[in-house]
Amino acid sequence: xxxxxxxxxxxxxxxxxxxxxxxxxxxxxxxxxxxxxxxxxxxxxxxxxxxxxxxxxxxxxxxxxxxxxxxxxxxxxxxxxxxxxxxxxxxxxxxxxxxxxxxxxxxxxxxxxx
Ligand code: 5GP
Ligand code: ZN
Numbered sequence: 001x002x003x004x005x006x007x008x009x010x011x012x013x014x015x016x017x018x019x020x021x022x023x024x025x026x027x028x029x030x031x032x033x034x035x036x037x038x039x040x041x042x043x044x045x046x047x048x049x050x051x052x053x054x055x056x057x058x059x060x061x062x063x064x065x066x067x068x069x070x071x072x073x074x075x076x077x078x079x080x081x082x083x084x085x086x087x088x089x090x091x092x093x094x095x096x097x098x099x100x101x102x103x104x105x106x107x108x109x110x111x112x113x114x
Contacts, residue, residue, distance in 0.1 A: 006098035010043045035106025047097045049088035077105030
């Protein structure tokens with residue numbers, strides 16, 4: 001997707017990655033909501049969580065959870081606790097149409113989220 005900001009970040013046309021492998025990248029959120037706020041995304045353009053299909057996509061999302069856990073450990077938030085959250089569609093707060101998993105930590109996180 002040429003007009004997708006997160007595809008551009010994944011392709012390293014803009015921004016700075018904090019993690020990259022064959023299928024996934026991660027980068028710090030532009031507008032952090034916690035001391036650690038990293039976005040973990042697939043390189044593959046998938047518009048929304050509800051577009052994730054079983055099989056290849058499901059494996060990819062499982063891998064994203066593993067990557068999020070590794071980054072949490074690297075950033076020193078794994079033991080205290082962290083949250084991985086994805087917003088699907090406008091009503092849940094989705095504003096970028098390339099799936100992304102927010103990794104949040106470094107402060108007490110309230111529940112339920114707003
Ligand atoms: P959403 O609202 O879709 O759940 O999350 C989108 C997130 O992407 C927001 O937290 C927002 O701050 C972040 N974001 C939007 N555009 C950019 C960008 O160009 N660079 C980075 N690093 N983060 C972005
Ligand atoms: Zn994209």
